Amino acid sequence: MPVTSEVSEDGKMTTIKIGGRFDFAVQNEFRDCYYNAKTDGGAKFIIDMGGANYMDSSALGMLLMMREYLGGNTADISIENSSPDIKNILTVANFQSLFHMV
Amino acid sequence: MAYFTPKQPEETGAPVDGARRAQKILVVDDDLPSRLTLVGLIESQGHQVLQADDGVQALAMFRQETPDLILMSGDMPHIDGYEATRQIKASDAEAFVPVIFLATTSNNQELEKCLDAGSDDVIEKPCNPVLLKARINALLHIRDLYHTVQEQKNELTAHQKRLQRERLLAGRLFTKIVNTGTLELPNIKSMLSPMSLFSGDILLSAPKPSSGLHVLLGDFTGHGLAAATGALPVASVFYGMTEKGYSVAEIVSEINTKLRNILPTDMFLAACMIDLNPGSHTLTIWNGGIPPVIIYSGKQKRIVNRIVPRHLPLGVAGDKEFNRRVDVVDMKQGDRIYIHSDGITETIAPSGEMFGRERLTKIFESALHPDDLYDEIRARLQAFRAGGAQRDDVTLIEIEYHQAALEATVNLEHGKNIPAVLPPSSWNFSLDLGAELLRHFDPLPMVIQAICDMQGFHGQRQQLYTVFSELFSNALDHGILNLDSQLKKTADGFAKYYLERESRLATQSKGKITIEISHKGTRQGGELTVRVEDTGKGFNHEDDMLALEKNQGNSGRGIPLLYSMCDEVKYHGSGNAVTVVFRWCECGASNS
Numbered sequence: 176m177p178v179t180s181e182v183s184e185d186g187k188m189t190t191i192k193i194g195g196r197f198d199f200a201v202q203n204e205f206r207d208c209y210y211n212a213k214t215d216g217g218a219k220f221i222i223d224m225g226g227a228n229y230m231d232s233s234a235l236g237m238l239l240m241m242r243e244y245l246g247g248n249t250a251d252i253s254i255e256n257s258s259p260d261i262k263n264i265l266t267v268a269n270f271q272s273l274f275h276m277v
Numbered sequence: 278m279a280y281f282t283p284k285q286p287e288e289t290g291a292p293v294d295g296a297r298r299a300q301k302i303l304v305v306d307d308d309l310p311s312r313l314t315l316v317g318l319i320e321s322q323g324h325q326v327l328q329a330d331d332g333v334q335a336l337a338m339f340r341q342e343t344p345d346l347i348l349m350s351g352d353m354p355h356i357d358g359y360e361a362t363r364q365i366k367a368s369d370a371e372a373f374v375p376v377i378f379l380a381t382t383s384n385n386q387e388l389e390k391c392l393d394a395g396s397d398d399v400i401e402k403p404c405n406p407v408l409l410k411a412r413i414n415a416l417l418h419i420r421d422l423y424h425t426v427q428e429q430k431n432e433l434t435a436h437q438k439r440l441q442r443e444r445l446l447a448g449r450l451f452t453k454i455v456n457t458g459t460l461e462l463p464n465i466k467s468m469l470s471p472m473s474l475f476s477g478d479i480l481l482s483a484p485k486p487s488s489g490l491h492v493l494l495g496d497f498t499g500h501g502l503a504a505a506t507g508a509l510p511v512a513s514v515f516y517g518m519t520e521k522g523y524s525v526a527e528i529v530s531e532i533n534t535k536l537r538n539i540l541p542t543d544m545f546l547a548a549c550m551i552d553l554n555p556g557s558h559t560l561t562i563w564n565g566g567i568p569p570v571i572i573y574s575g576k577q578k579r580i581v582n583r584i585v586p587r588h589l590p591l592g593v594a595g596d597k598e599f600n601r602r603v604d605v606v607d608m609k610q611g612d613r614i615y616i617h618s619d620g621i622t623e624t625i626a627p628s629g630e631m632f633g634r635e636r637l638t639k640i641f642e643s644a645l646h647p648d649d650l651y652d653e654i655r656a657r658l659q660a661f662r663a664g665g666a667q668r669d670d671v672t673l674i675e676i677e678y679h680q681a682a683l684e685a686t687v688n689l690e691h692g693k694n695i696p697a698v699l700p701p702s703s704w705n706f707s708l709d710l711g712a713e714l715l716r717h718f719d720p721l722p723m724v725i726q727a728i729c730d731m732q733g734f735h736g737q738r739q740q741l742y743t744v745f746s747e748l749f750s751n752a753l754d755h756g757i758l759n760l761d762s763q764l765k766k767t768a769d770g771f772a773k774y775y776l777e778r779e780s781r782l783a784t785q786s787k788g789k790i791t792i793e794i795s796h797k798g799t800r801q802g803g804e805l806t807v808r809v810e811d812t813g814k815g816f817n818h819e820d821d822m823l824a825l826e827k828n829q830g831n832s833g834r835g836i837p838l839l840y841s842m843c844d845e846v847k848y849h850g851s852g853n854a855v856t857v858v859f860r861w862c863e864c865g866a867s868n869s
Contacts, residue, residue, distance in 0.1 A: 239545070
């Protein structure tokens with residue numbers, strides 16, 4: 176599975192793991208990972224890019240959709256373990272101003 | 278707008294609620310008793326029956342009555358059943374009419390002969406009524422399916438053709454609107470290579486009213502038609518606001534607002550907009566999401582600067598979060614600016630490897646002559662892709678900084694001899710602009726627009742703009758902000774000057790600029806008078822004029838320009854007020 180997710184025991188932290196190509200083909204799987212998550216106070220989301228080897232601009236759009244769905248400026252979303260290529264795509268678009276980049 | 282909709286069952290003759298619609302069945306048999314038995318059987322199943330007693334009659338009926346199914350005997354006078362079937366099958370390429378052969382024996386040789394003639398089924402005489410009913414129903418069902426598929430195929434083909442025509446038309450329209458006014462200057466080379474008919478990349482360029490030019494390179498999320506639709510509003514804002522004299526910061530912020538309103542959340546425009554200004558030898562850049570802009574020095578033969586994207590792409594940030602901050606870089610004759618979409622660095626070789634930034638940088642390092650750089654980049658990209666498919670839109674622009682070529686984008690003398698469109702009338706207005714307002718508001722586009730509208734000065738817009746911006750920036754920079762123009766003369770001086778100007782403007786709270794504009798009719802035409810006064814301490818304009826006559830430096834360009842473009846220029850008081858006069862005449866020639 177290219178996209179999988181895990182919710183912590185207290186339900187407050189959702190980790191979404193991306194594997195392989197992060198593009199429009201995994202749009203539905205990606206959305207399902209956060210669609211039903213609790214978004215009340217203190218909910219935290221981690222996108223683990225460790226297994227991703229490719230990302231395109233439609234994936235950037237998917238990240239924006241997620242951020243808006245989870246409350247826009249109040250959403251707490253971190254992007255972790257990005258490869259240099261993926262980090263480059265994220266920083267060219269200045270996504271570090273919208274997401275925590277670890 | 279009728280698009281493809283599957284036919285309803287009753288239209289295709291498919292079973293409705295399990296009951297079959299009555300169909301036309303042709304029974305061909307020269308043996309009357311046998312034929313009448315069959316007719317009775319089929320009529321009792323609810324079908325309409327046609328009869329023929331030989332092949333000749335069968336063929337005539339087939340053409341006139343277009344039956345849905347045929348029961349055919351073999352041996353008949355004139356034309357036998359085999360030949361009739363062959364002819365029927367040869368002529369029904371479009372519509373499938375099943376033929377059931379009525380065989381007199383079950384020997385293989387005869388059955389083979391029936392099938393060779395093209396029959397779809399064979400049933401032995403005398404017919405078992407239940408078996409015959411089953412065979413007829415099965416074949417009518419296949420015929421229905423065949424027709425449904427055939428109709429859908431025809432509709433699909435028609436639909437495809439229509440879509441293709443519409444796409445072609447839209448493509449031409451799109452290209453026309455987006456590329457309106459694209460500059461063709463000897464110092465600019467560019468390629469826009471879309472992967473489909475519609476490009477998700479856009480490249481816009483237009484001359485500014487005060488000489489120099491604006492360029493915008495944008496890359497929408499995705500590609501194709503969906504990506505391209507956003508290009509239309511971007512192009513109209515870009516061309517419209519550039520023509521009216523708005524700055525890069527104002528234009529990108531307007532585009533951002535527009536795109537945020539119309540695009541869905543997951544779509545945006547990575548964009549880089551530049552203002553190349555030959556008057557101040559500067560390049561102003563706003564970059565949101567486009568790979569670093571490369572500045573290559575023609576003299577030093579190396580990359581001297583990379584302007585990284587500082588901002589979110591357009592259409593993402595709300596009005597409050599939107600950051601209009603620009604980078605300002607000094608330009609030297611022969612410097613080259615390269616802006617490209619990520620389609621370049623993400624070009625993929627057949628091995629799956631990406632072109633990447635390092636390969637791009639190496640081309641600059643190994644180039645022998647700057648003139649070859651652009652072609653070299655294109656050639657290397659093509660070689661790298663090695664015939665593989667293009668995966669994204671690829672856009673690249675090279676602009677050589679060439680002062681004379683850039684200044685030629687505007688013919689300043691041009692405006693002088695054009696009479697106003699409207700008959701001369703008398704009017705005046707004035708504006709008092711305090712320092713706080715000037716922090717975020719540039720009055721020039723509005724003032725110029727008002728003058729053009731009131732007196733029909735559209736042909737002189739560029740000239741007016743140049744004069745106004747000179748008067749206004751002198752009042753603001755030197756009168757209100759007290760900036761020293763000597764600063765501009767040092768190396769990288771303009772960029773420093775700009776930064777200093779920005780920081781003073783952000784904190785300045787005292788002072789104001791007054792602009793008074795009046796127009797009146799004269800015997801030959803009209804006269805426009807503009808007075809600009811600031812609350813600063815002024816300057817020694819007489820000495821300055823003398824010094825300026827000998828000086829071709831950066832800061833010396835302004836005032837001589839005023840003298841060359843206006844019919845009168847007069848400084849007042851301590852030099853903190855200036856009046857300029859333009860005269861125009863209805864015969865079409867200026868009387869200056």
